[in-house]
Structure formats: structure tokens, C-alpha cells
Amino acid sequence: MTDRYDLVVIGSGPAGQKAAIQGAKAGCRVAIVERGAAVGGECVQRGTIPSKTLRETAVALASFRQRSGNVLDLQMPEGTKISSLLTRLDEVVQSHQRYIGDQLRRNGIDLIHGRARFVSPVEVEVQSVQGARRRLAAGTIVIAVGSTPRVPPNVPIDHEHVLDSDSILSLQYLPRSLTVIGAGVIASEYASIFATLGVQVTMVDKAPRPLGFLDPELTDRFVAEFERSGARYVANAAIASVAADGISVVTTLESGEVLTSDKLLCALGRVASVDGLNLTAAGLAANTRGLIEVDAHLRTVVPHIYAVGDVIGPPALATSAMEQGRRAVCHAMGLPAGLSGETMPVGVYTIPEMACVGLDEAAARERHGEILVGRAAFREIARGHISNARDGFLKMVAAADGSRVLGVQIIGEGATELVHLGQLAMIGAQPVEVFIENIFNFPTLAEAYRVAALDLLSRRADAGLRLRHAAAPVEERDGARVP
16 A cells, blocks of 8 residues: 655655655645654764764863963863763753654654655655555655765774764764864864864865865964864875774875874765665666766756755755755745855854855855955954954955945854854845944954954945046046045
8 A cells, every 4th residue: 555645755854854844834745754763864863963062062161261361271181981071962862853853743744764765756665663664655755865974995994993974973082182084074073173172183185275165264264273272184195094903093194194093083075875765766876976966956867856965965064955955845846945045154163163155255256356355353353352262253255346245254253153144134135334334232243244344345445546546547646636
């Protein structure tokens, strides 16, 4: 017997939840299939929620040092148990799972536990843990099964000494030293978290700088702060071999340099968890990178099957995954999806954290030619002085006449929250003056927007003067009539 639905979603992570809820809000009969014991996917079980819980401990430590003016050099004692740094993790995870479960129930979504596999382009078979099988048919199917860590052939991951991003938090004790391979979001976040906790961290990657999709001014500052904490970023370096002898891990670079550490974290990307989905039966196949390809509307080559979240590759962030799930179902149901991804914020929870929205300086110059850029250092802001958070800055990119904000990039305390002010200015097509002519609380880090706007407008005035100089006759440019 086959149960018929309007929408079947495979996977209950951030992308799957939002897809299912959007479908229910549109009046569809919806089923969501989850292979795990609880809802939430990797985001809740091993990814975003656990790593950010550990980060909170590290941020509290860093904040205490900063606010004391580094007078008190608080260090983690040797042999600190990781579990002692994650005392709130179970509570946080369970609370989040209850919240998601309540959301699904409130919206009348059927939650079905089991492993799903396609038996045709419109039918999915679900096998429960007990072995029972049932079939679900739907006019729209969304694949949101997430991803697993990519395992390079020359890195022998044993989940004890050589770990991946799923097993790093299974460590019993805080190591004295850690080598991190990779320089993407996961690698950079964990590297900075462990460095802040006092671990001697070495991050290694082929790229000249970490997080290459971000404005270089942000990542240069991140590397400077990372290395100021005692860590090291090894750029343009490839791994020749990794060997663990039960006591330490020896990483040999192709340059011949040898790195020895207590533990190693391999964070070289993730691959879609499509094994077992029997994609062939649906008329689908993963590409050479193991991902499912989609068009601008998140449709696969089979028009009624959509794919969202980690299974389609970068940016592979919880924020983007949620939006993809919502947009995919809006498209499937013929509903307006709203604004495009131009104003989708990006938040990277490194220490210090980084965030951006819209175009960075290089992309804005490429698309618009002449632009204006304004900057505000947190050390210029009263709140930055009070909290001793002087390492951050905000960079605002605007049209050449200041008539609209094109992008905002921020590094430092509160960056992932502050970025939303810039996002709303972009959505509302506000001029730069909006940050000067309106009142912000004082003292706040949001004052950085005002300082950056003033800096940007002073550059506009300078640019206007130069333009008038260029347009004027030579005798006037050299004479007293020049303004």
C-alpha cells in the first residue's frame, strides 16, 4: 500500500525542516523522513549546535581576558575534559529537538523514522529500524539528506587520534596541540575555538589564506588575530602523509616540513549523504564531486524533485540551507519566494567572528566600476573601548553616489548580529545617509555603521572635488577659483 502526499521531504535538518513547514503552510499534506533517532540532522547532532556550544565556552574565556584588559591570563588546566566544556550540550540539543518536533506537529507534518530510497521518480520506500517497509508517493519530493566529512586517501582517520569534523567533539580531553587540515568554515571555526582554549593549533591548507570566499581584509585580520593567540596558519601547503603512533600524530608536508601534534582534525569539505537513496530509480545521479546538481530554482534534472542544503554543495551553511528549503517549495507550489540571495547574510563563527552581506569591494568594483568604501574600526567606538573589543572593524561598500549600500563586511564581536543592519539597509534600498540621519543607542557597536557611513561620505566629497578638478580647464585648476 502506498501513502499519498503532496510533498515528501527526505531529511529533517535545517533545509528539510523549512521545506516541510513551507509546504504545510501552503496547505499541502506533507511527510518528512528522518533516518536518525531524532530530528535536526547533522546540524543538531554533530555540527552547528555542538560546535557553537563549545565556542560559547571559548568566547567566554576570551571575553574575560579582553574585559580584564588581559591583566588576568586565565588558562585551561592540563587534562581538561571536553565534556566539562560542553556541560550544556545535552540540554541545548534536547531543547532544540523538542522545538523542531513541536514545529512539525503544530503544522500537521507526518514525521516518519527510517531510511528512504527511491523506487521510482514519484515513490519513496522507507524502511524502519525494525525492518518494516512502507511506500510514500508525492507530486513534489525534496532531497535534504545532508552530508558527511570527506575523507582524503592519505589521511588515516581513526576517530581517536586523527579525527574528522563529526568526531572531533568525541575527544575525552583537551589536547595540548592540534593540527587542522583545511581552511574552510569548519576548519577555521574549530581551529580558532581550540586556539582560544589554549591548545597549540597549526592550521594547514593549500590556499594562501583561509575562507577564500570572504573579503581579504577580513581574513587577513582573522589570520593576524589567530596567530596573535599563539596559533599558526601554514599557507600554500599540501599534505604528503599523516601517521599516528598512538601517542602523537606526525604530518609531513610536501615541502618537507614535519608537524607533530597530540591530535589532528581533518576538515577538507563534506560529501553528500546520497548513498542508499537509489538515485538511479529517480532518474538522478551525483556529479563527479558527489553532489546533486540543481538549477536556479533548486530543481534537479527531474523537475518535480528538488535538492537543498549540503547535498548541492557550497555555501553549505545552516542559514542558506533553510532558505533553500523554503525557496524550493515556494517554487514547486507556485508561490512567490521573495528577494533573491543577493541579501542573504553569511556568518562564520570563528573567534573573532566574521559576517558579510551583499558584494565585497572587489565584486562591487567588477560589477559597478566606481564605488565608495567606508571603514570603522571598533577601536574608534566607545563600546569597543568599554569591552576592550578593539580588534574588529566594519567595512561598508556603496554606489559611487552613496545612493545605496552594496555590501557590508564585519569582523569582531557581534559581527553575525550587526550584519543584519546592513542587510535591512540593502533590502530597503536605503542611502548611506540612513546611518547618519537616524539615532542608534549609545554606546553600541552598531555605532560603527555611523562611523563607516561618515567615512564613506567624506570619500564621496573628496571624489567630487577630484572630479571637478578633472573637468575644469587647466588655468582654473591651477588658479584660486578652484573650490
